[in-house]
Amino acid sequence: MLEPRPLKVDAPKMTARSVNVYYGAKQAIRNVSIDVSMEDVTAFIGPSGCGKSTFLRTLNRMNDTVASARVEGDITLDGEDIYAPDMDVVQLRARVGMVFQKPNPFPKSIYENVAYGARIHGLASARADMDQIVERSLRRAGLWDEVKDRLHDSGTALSGGQQQRLCIARAIAVDPEVILMDEPCSALDPIATARIEELIHELRGRYAIVIVTHNMQQAARVSQRTAFFHLGTLVEYGSTSEMFTNPRETRTKDYITGRYG
Amino acid sequence: MSAPFLLIVIIGLAIAAWFTARARAAAFAPPTDGAQRPHSRPGQHGWYTALWVAIPALIVAAAWNVASPALVTRAVLAEPAAASIPADPLERGAILAETRALATGRVAAAFHHQAPVLAPAYAAARLRYGLMGLALAIVAGLAGGAYAYSRVRPDFRARTPVERLVMALLLIASLIAILTTIGIVASLLFESLRFFAKVSIVEFLFGLHWSPQTAMRADQVGASGTFGAVPLFWGTIFIGAIIAMIVAIPLGLMSAIFLTQYATPTVRRWVKPLLEVLAGVPSVVYGYFAALTIAPAIRTAGLAMGISSASSESALAAGLVMGVMIIPFVSSMADDSLAAVPQSMRDGSLAMGATQSETIRKVLVPAALPGIVGGVLLAVSRAIGETMIVVMAAGLAANLTANPFASVTTVTTQIVQLLTGDQEFDSAKTLAAFALGLVLFVVTLLLNIVALRVVKKYREAYE
Numbered sequence: 001m002l003e004p005r006p007l008k009v010d011a012p013k014m015t016a017r018s019v020n021v022y023y024g025a026k027q028a029i030r031n032v033s034i035d036v037s038m039e040d041v042t043a044f045i046g047p048s049g050c051g052k053s054t055f056l057r058t059l060n061r062m063n064d065t066v067a068s069a070r071v072e073g074d075i076t077l078d079g080e081d082i083y084a085p086d087m088d089v090v091q092l093r094a095r096v097g098m099v100f101q102k103p104n105p106f107p108k109s110i111y112e113n114v115a116y117g118a119r120i121h122g123l124a125s126a127r128a129d130m131d132q133i134v135e136r137s138l139r140r141a142g143l144w145d146e147v148k149d150r151l152h153d154s155g156t157a158l159s160g161g162q163q164q165r166l167c168i169a170r171a172i173a174v175d176p177e178v179i180l181m182d183e184p185c186s187a188l189d190p191i192a193t194a195r196i197e198e199l200i201h202e203l204r205g206r207y208a209i210v211i212v213t214h215n216m217q218q219a220a221r222v223s224q225r226t227a228f229f230h231l232g233t234l235v236e237y238g239s240t241s242e243m244f245t246n247p248r249e250t251r252t253k254d255y256i257t258g259r260y261g
Numbered sequence: 262m263s264a265p266f267l268l269i270v271i272i273g274l275a276i277a278a279w280f281t282a283r284a285r286a287a288a289f290a291p292p293t294d295g296a297q298r299p300h301s302r303p304g305q306h307g308w309y310t311a312l313w314v315a316i317p318a319l320i321v322a323a324a325w326n327v328a329s330p331a332l333v334t335r336a337v338l339a340e341p342a343a344a345s346i347p348a349d350p351l352e353r354g355a356i357l358a359e360t361r362a363l364a365t366g367r368v369a370a371a372f373h374h375q376a377p378v379l380a381p382a383y384a385a386a387r388l389r390y391g392l393m394g395l396a397l398a399i400v401a402g403l404a405g406g407a408y409a410y411s412r413v414r415p416d417f418r419a420r421t422p423v424e425r426l427v428m429a430l431l432l433i434a435s436l437i438a439i440l441t442t443i444g445i446v447a448s449l450l451f452e453s454l455r456f457f458a459k460v461s462i463v464e465f466l467f468g469l470h471w472s473p474q475t476a477m478r479a480d481q482v483g484a485s486g487t488f489g490a491v492p493l494f495w496g497t498i499f500i501g502a503i504i505a506m507i508v509a510i511p512l513g514l515m516s517a518i519f520l521t522q523y524a525t526p527t528v529r530r531w532v533k534p535l536l537e538v539l540a541g542v543p544s545v546v547y548g549y550f551a552a553l554t555i556a557p558a559i560r561t562a563g564l565a566m567g568i569s570s571a572s573s574e575s576a577l578a579a580g581l582v583m584g585v586m587i588i589p590f591v592s593s594m595a596d597d598s599l600a601a602v603p604q605s606m607r608d609g610s611l612a613m614g615a616t617q618s619e620t621i622r623k624v625l626v627p628a629a630l631p632g633i634v635g636g637v638l639l640a641v642s643r644a645i646g647e648t649m650i651v652v653m654a655a656g657l658a659a660n661l662t663a664n665p666f667a668s669v670t671t672v673t674t675q676i677v678q679l680l681t682g683d684q685e686f687d688s689a690k691t692l693a694a695f696a697l698g699l700v701l702f703v704v705t706l707l708l709n710i711v712a713l714r715v716v717k718k719y720r721e722a723y724e
């Protein structure tokens with residue numbers, strides 16, 4: 001078997017080298033190395049349970065919230081080791097935002113949902129500044145026109161697709177550098193999905209984006225780089241177009257053509 | 262014929278019927294290909310037949326039980342020896358009662374001379390009618406059984422009536438609980454109306470003076486009591502809804518937050534049951550504690566602080582101990598509500614870079630708030646209905662004061678006080694207890710309804 005070759009990126013935003021993740025005694029990620037670039041959208045694909053979410057969560061240390069989880073290896077953000085003892089998780093998560101599989105707006109108003117992170121990190125002191133942050137984030141998330149007249153309605157009263165864009169706006173509001181998305185469209189209908197994919201296109205370049213998806217077409221549509229995981233290992237990582245037209249590994253090929261997974 | 266014997270006979274018959282009918286149904290030819298399977302299983306035929314035996318027999322036996330004493334009496338009076346019994350109904354009743362007592366062996370000797378003469382006749386008549394009743398019950402049971410047995414056929418749907426009967430029994434069981442509640446409310450209402458005929462409802466609800474002592478004689482001092490219940494309502498709220506909640510809300514909420522958010526599973530496994538033990542301590546034990554330990558300590562502390570009015574029975578003592586007693590209620594409701602907030606909410610907040618305490622304060626507690634509020638309302642409703650602690654520690658003086666070191670009294674304390682004296686039952690003093698009970702009932706009912714609705718709404722929000 002070929003050793004998976006991490007595809008080097010010129011100026012990687014984040015790098016992972018020889019990462020192992022364990023849940024108790026069980027190993028969920030084996031020796032994964034990967035680079036995440038600023039210019040490209042990176043997609044993680046692979047069969048269910050192969051460790052995509054686990055690996056994604058190591059990138060903003062959300063695995064810290066799981067008591068049994070243990071991470072080995074080096075992960076850097078702009079060359080800084082994010083697992084270093086002096087790394088502040090709060091700062092890290094402000095720089096590496098996350099959008100979850102199921103839209104999870106807080107049971108607060110739309111405005112307060114977006115303002116939440118900015119308040120926590122003290123990004124705005126005056127009301128006008130906050131208004132501006134909220135508007136800018138909602139605009140970038142493509143939700144402004146739909147909600148500008150009801151900013152003080154509850155965020156949970158929006159449709160699923162709108163809720164997910166609200167969650168994206170919420171993540172954008174703290175001005176992150178990287179946005180991690182874990183199957184952001186799996187709870188949405190095709191129209192709402194198309195809207196999110198469009199949004200990912202618009203956000204590309206401004207943020208480094210990593211997206212986990214089960215949908216091959218989606219990976220092909222939104223990403224420029226794709227990583228294929230299987231049983232906790234990174235089988236193949238490369239440019240999306242190349243991987244979809246000419247995969248190097250048979251396992252990748254089988255998965256992409258729908259033969260298993 | 263003694264009732265237990267009759268019952269045993271009927272049950273025996275029913276059991277026999279069950280087996281017979283089941284055996285008959287079990288002997289049906291097994292379904293051949295294409296044929297319909299029998300609708301009901303053999304056991305269901307058994308039940309159907311057994312019920313047809315037992316129910317008619319029981320109805321006949323019950324009817325006979327009602328009718329037979331009159332028949333027995335008539336038979337005894339028809340005896341020649343009974344001719345000498347006076348016609349006066351009172352005396353006649355007395356003689357017959359004695360005869361009955363002699364005949365059943367409950368007394369050995371009689372006062373009326375006719376009684377011993379009539380006793381053998383009475384016993385004989387009783388036996389005769391008893392046997393007759395037994396025979397009638399058996400006949401009814403057999404008739405019912407025969408009818409049911411004749412219907413045991415493969416195509417007979419025995420299951421349906423049996424299930425209907427079971428349903429009716431279940432319905433009756435639940436109705437009993439509901440009817441009891443209605444009965445309690447009705448009696449409260451009824452007695453309260455009698456009270457309000459003596460004392461105006463306006464005076465009761467808004468009067469500031471409570472002194473229920475009514476004198477035995479009309480010419481004594483303070484012949485009529487005054488029934489202004491506001492000091493009682495205030496005392497109840499002061500202890501149950503203010504002091505107790507000042508203790509219970511923060512402690513209960515904080516322990517719930519600790520248990521759901523910070524405690525390791527091991528700690529949680531030990532601390533949570535321990536906390537729940539608090540809820541199982543009998544309230545009279547809390548009462549001792551309040552009256553014998555806390556109250557004197559508070560009085561000493563109050564005097565040391567220069568509060569001369571510090572009483573050995575203080576609102577503070579009762580309220581503090583009641584607050585401790587209520588902690589498990591608040592904490593377990595808050596615990597449930599916090600645990601019901603989806604993990605994704607927590608993750609969402611942590612992923613924004615919020616610290617754990619920010620997440621708890623700004624996301625989890627607000628999200629769980631309706632559930633927590635519901636829990637607090639339930640706790641208040643329990644606290645204001647609590648009796649033992651306040652009886653033992655709060656005192657009897659109906660003071661309208663906000664001084665926690667002073668003695669106040671509560672609705673429940675006064676109910677106990679009003680009903681434990683020697684009083685005629687229709688005095689205003691006794692009836693006042695029912696009016697107080699009614700107020701308490703209405704308030705706790707409303708609190709419970711509101712609390713349950715709030716909690717239910719909140720549950721729906723996360724389903």
Ligand SMILES: Nc1ncnc2c1ncn2[C@@H]1O[C@H](COP(=O)(O)OP(=O)(O)OP(=O)(O)O)[C@@H](O)[C@H]1O
Nearest residue numbers: 023028046047048049050051052053054055066068
């Ligand atoms: N909190 C946890 N505790 C223990 N084991 C876990 C935990 N989370 C995930 N795992 C295990 O780690 C492995 C990888 O899980 P992960 O959720 O990362 O897979 P995934 O690729 O995201 O799957 P899916 O596509 O279904 O979301 C699985 O075997 C899973 O059972």
Ligand SMILES: [Mg+2]
Nearest residue numbers: 052053054182
């Ligand atoms: Mg996953």
